[in-house]
Amino acid sequence: MKQDNIIATQGLTNLFAGQPDMDSTDKKVEFIKTKLREFFNLKNVNFLFGAGTSNGAIDTMSELYKHLKFSEDEKNEEKEFKSIVAKEGENLENILKVMYSARNYYNGIHDDDKKAEDDITHYKELYDRLIKKIEGHIFDSINVDFATKECPKILGYYTTFYQKLAMRNKDLSRIRVFTTNNDLFNETALDSLNIHYINGFSGGLRRFFNPALFNYTWSKRMDTSIDKYEPIENLVYLYKIHGSINWRESTPLPGNFFEIEEFPSSDLTSDKACLIYPTPTKQDKSLGAPYVDLFREFQNKLLEPHSVLFVIGYGFNDRHVNDIIYRALATNSTINIVIFSSKPKDEDREKKPIFFVDDNRIFTFSGKVWDVDDEENKVEGSKHTINHFDYIVNELLPNLDAFKKEDNLVRFVNQLNNLTKDKK
Template identity: 45%
Template sequence: MSEDKKLAKDHLIFKQGLESLFGEQESLDEGIEKIRTKLSDLTNIKNLHFLLGAGASSDAIPAMGPLIEKVTARVEDAETSNQLAAHPDKLQHSELKRQFDLVKDVSPNNLENILGTLYSKREYLKGIGQTDSLNDFLIELIESQIYSAINIDCNSTQAKLSLSLYKKLYQKLALRNKDLARVNIFTTNNDLLSETALGFLNINYNNGFSSGLARTFNPARFSYTFSRKVDPSVEKYEPLENMVYLYKLHGSISWVESDDNSFFNIKEVDVIPNMHAQDKNVLIYPTPLKQNKSLGSPYADLIREFQNKLLLQHGVLIVIGYSFSDEHINNAIYAALASNSTLSVIIFGNYHPSENLTRLTDRRIYQISGEVELSPDDGTSTKKEKIHYFNYIVNNFIPDLDRNKESEVLEEFIKSIKSLKDKK
């Protein structure tokens, strides 16, 4: 069966609540176009928010599986053995490997559970007035490996594809209609791909930090509206169009604890790619205890901003590359849906019907996933691509938000004329 004759309902998922939005005989191309049209309508709503998870940076930052392999290799290598031998407590390498193997055997594919177990042991020992140097060493080793995996050169070959996608995303979002609110980007990622892309495009962004030499955190900045003077002769201003708001819900490799006596004691620093972790970084490492750690500043402030933005009337939250494994974020979305009847949520992902928001019958929740075959321009064989991956979403679904309605109407008119001609 040719690609244009394949039925959308057999290859794609496009649901509103639990109801499929595809007709029985709609082709794959018609299905993709229906998704694109709906997204164009929804992204033209007053308040537009994005939630980007690990999937948005997966081409540059190692996924969980490869990350566990790196940690395992680091636990077993000779450098670790030398560090243990030089430790004041004369720790044994064989015992470190044994402890790591014990916790890894229970969760061989989940670094969150591994770290969570080690954190729990440390907290228990702290509660009874004891310590375990070997356990602490293992935690530091794992955290260091995670930091090193995230702290890549965003302009390197390794990050080339991811950075190009972030550039394309922000290029589409930044020049939004000035009558609509600026776009809010919420992300659980700790990398600097967003900042690098925004800087390259010369797009203004507000991430809660002040400008200047000492870039300190102040959540009040998220309530600021950045404007420009329209007419020099009168006091008339309009919001900056070339602007986005960036919220890093789990911190960043460029954040460190500060002793500068600022209100929140967090500052943003320049980061050298491939540099080792600083002792006072504010990164949240992947662990089930994230929610407890997130109760403190600046994370409580960022989650509160997330909650407040989702409560704004006439809003859309677009979820990309997020696994719904963070309960504090999930709870904020559930609470917003419960109290804000004008909020819609678009979830890109292939989730089981019993998982997260996709199990609800609420028609404000959309789910999009599936697979299509692409024919490369160079004449090589076709390849399959998942439509819920960041790459396909940015290239095919996210509309240019600065396009005016006249051009859209003209395009639709031309398509209709062409369609009529094809049917003759």
């Protein structure tokens, strides 16, 4: 027998209240699935992925702090790091904020006294080394080997997500995925399924960023005798609003204004990566290119009529992202926001007001599901959190019929590859 503590709300109203036959877990889950299917009939379907979608394969901020180690040659760096921790606590985001501020301070002052100037230079170099070390530590945690540890399982969730949703009805807009993550799980999953995606980069030998590409689509010719085309079905728009580990600032080609270049995953280094590191001051960095273009796309897409934004794995800790969502709710009467997350505590009311607003366009789903032995009334196996990425993609999201044909193609290719490998 299944039991649960599932919570489903519309505004501040319990969605299960007043519904007949909501006395079992299966009926509650089916009710949520039906509600989600309704949203997929809207013209514009958007997703916002946060760190939670890659959780398990990539360390959280608290885990990154625990795993940060200093060598014998880094005693000065370790001493300064610990002095910041004593004031800010074991929060890597706040620690980085202090370091960025300190570096900016020392870069902006000058003293004619030689001893004072030497001290300034010392701290400039010290904070440069510290920041480089921590940014490299974060980069290494993101640049994962997809064949090790939990990565294959997490990649499987992404693959299932795109298998289910990428092939929408061609009369509706293609799905758009906005993500604050810098990893390559989305791209790897899409490539494995042979699904085309537009991420703002174009070119052959060298791929540079151009936001105009988000206004393009891929089409196929319907008749060889006439110029008649229709959009292809297997296409996704991917917006990495905090950058990516495979983006770098490069010298642009002639005729190309943008300096952001996409590199192969085999050629990645932390010193040249173009991404926004997690700090409370990241809103300031997001005002530069290419982030300003990506955030503008996010804002414009949420202002389109008859839109829905599914929020998965995002904790509403980014002020810039939050402001865009709030602005959309304030100006677009036809948007719906579907949040897979438990309600924060009352003390977070000011930080995350979206959970405390009584607005019928805001939906939240959270809770756990577990099996119980009928005779002994003991929990069997582990509890499943319905607002976690794995449960969402495996149990809640609809499987669009249009993809069944493509799934057969993928199965054929996999079997063919396995057979040809055996002969080699």
